[in-house]
Amino acid sequence: MKKVILHIDMDAFFASVEQRDNPALAGRPIAVIGSNQRTVIVSPSYEARRFGVKTSMTRHQAMLLCPEIVFVTAQSDKYAYACSQILDILQAFTPDIEVYSIDEFFLDITATMHLFGSAKKIAEAIRLNIHDKLGLNASVGVSYNKLLAKFASDMAKPNGIFILDRDNIDDVFEHAKVEQLCGIGKKTCQRLNLMGIQTIGQLRQCSPGMLEKVFGVNGLLLHNMANGVDLMPVIPIGSSDHVKSIGHSMTFQQDTLQAKLLSRYLLELSGMVGARLRRSGLVSGCVRITLRYKSFKTFTVQRALPDRTDDTKKIYHTARSILSDIDLKEPVRLLGVTCSRLCQQSQPESLFEQDNRRYKLNQTMDMINERFECPAVCFASLLGQQEHKKVISPSWQPHGKRNY
DNA sequence: TCTGGGGTCCTAGGACCC
DNA sequence: TCTGGGGTCCTAGGACCC
Numbered sequence A: 001m002k003k004v005i006l007h008i009d010m011d012a013f014f015a016s017v018e019q020r021d022n023p024a025l026a027g028r029p030i031a032v033i034g035s036n037q038r039t040v041i042v043s044p045s046y047e048a049r050r051f052g053v054k055t056s057m058t059r060h061q062a063m064l065l066c067p068e069i070v071f072v073t074a075q076s077d078k079y080a081y082a083c084s085q086i087l088d089i090l091q092a093f094t095p096d097i098e099v100y101s102i103d104e105f106f107l108d109i110t111a112t113m114h115l116f117g118s119a120k121k122i123a124e125a126i127r128l129n130i131h132d133k134l135g136l137n138a139s140v141g142v143s144y145n146k147l148l149a150k151f152a153s154d155m156a157k158p159n160g161i162f163i164l165d166r167d168n169i170d171d172v173f174e175h176a177k178v179e180q181l182c183g184i185g186k187k188t189c190q191r192l193n194l195m196g197i198q199t200i201g202q203l204r205q206c207s208p209g210m211l212e213k214v215f216g217v218n219g220l221l222l223h224n225m226a227n228g229v230d231l232m233p234v235i236p237i238g239s240s241d242h243v244k245s246i247g248h249s250m251t252f253q254q255d256t257l258q259a260k261l262l263s264r265y266l267l268e269l270s271g272m273v274g275a276r277l278r279r280s281g282l283v284s285g286c287v288r289i290t291l292r293y294k295s296f297k298t299f300t301v302q303r304a305l306p307d308r309t310d311d312t313k314k315i316y317h318t319a320r321s322i323l324s325d326i327d328l329k330e331p332v333r334l335l336g337v338t339c340s341r342l343c344q345q346s347q348p349e350s351l352f353e354q355d356n357r358r359y360k361l362n363q364t365m366d367m368i369n370e371r372f373e374c375p376a377v378c379f380a381s382l383l384g385q386q387e388h389k390k391v392i393s394p395s396w397q398p399h400g401k402r403n404y
Numbered sequence B, C: 001t002c003t004g005g006g007g008t009c010c011t012a013g014g015a016c017c018c
Helices: A013-021 A059-065 A076-090 A119-134 A146-156 A169-175 A186-194 A200-205 A208-215 A217-226 A259-280 A312-324 A353-371
Strands: A005-010 A030-033 A041-044 A070-073 A097-101 A104-108 A138-143 A161-163 A245-256 A282-293 A298-309 A332-344
Touching (some): A013 A041, A076 A104, A076 A119, A104 A146, A119 A161, A138 A146, A186 A208, A200 A217, A245 A259, A245 A282, A259 A312, A259 A353, A282 A312, A312 A332
Parallel strands (some): A030 A070
Antiparallel strands (some): A005 A138, A030 A041, A097 A104, A245 A332, A282 A332
């Protein structure tokens, strides 16, 4: 049976929340940015986009395009709350909801559509509800799989509905650019363009064999995408999928080669990662550090752990040991710590007294820090360090899980 | 004032074991 | 002395997404 899938995509989400909450910003070109001095544009308002301001630009670039632009520092908790409110609205229409990111949702309405009339009526009702209850605009794409629903929501932007069906897909795809397909990024687009392929219509003309020869397995995927084939189901909240890795990174205000400073940052990052592991009841079997040099050269080094752990000190000691083995070639701009090979914690109590003490120390620190939002308790070597206010990542999830 | 942060998936090469 | 081959795990890098 043909499925009916909706893709809900919030319009300029972070910027719209800020404009809604501060009337002085309404109708003006604004951009939400991080708190770090070396931040980029996280979310430009539509007024700013008209000047050419885009996500990931530096503030400087944005100001050159739009001198009157107003920068607003991101307030993560507000966007997280708005996301949970949107989810509440969507749940009235179907339980089959996939939270793709903080401002994107896939809905499988195949089974519930008959209760509300039609896909178009549901899309209209969702948009109206979100607008009336939350004062925010959403665009909705309607189609028969996720790939096409997502494509359609882009066509619907801003603040509209677009239905992509067998009746119009050939016409729409004929002149659409290949990069409009989710999964074709900058590199693949460049390679296709070099082959003389600019539009999805042209990509459709290529034989799967030829694409496979050039792109390998991905060639067949490209062929399917160009023909609107996508078999991925909507993965409802909380089902099966598990988190594969948990990590944090920070770009410093100033590049540094100071070993002591780098170690302290590693401890801070390890603490953040450890706390999240413990909160999720997970233990990790592998620690990876990410380094980015002044020149922007970025690389990772990882090391397997002898035993799985969620302990900050063990994560930190592994991370520091990796770092000490690296012969730093340039001042460091960014440092990251990521834990992977995750599995559920089964037995927190250890045979060793020292491990037990550590477990209790971690638990107590987590408890206090969760109560007081910002880190209230931390290891002594972190005292006096600059505070890093985190900008919420667009991949943030209301339940700490992201389904793919 | 160049260039954030958090993820997933895939590939390729090497180590290691039987 | 002429040294296969299959399976699995680990590591690093890259593409892509929001």
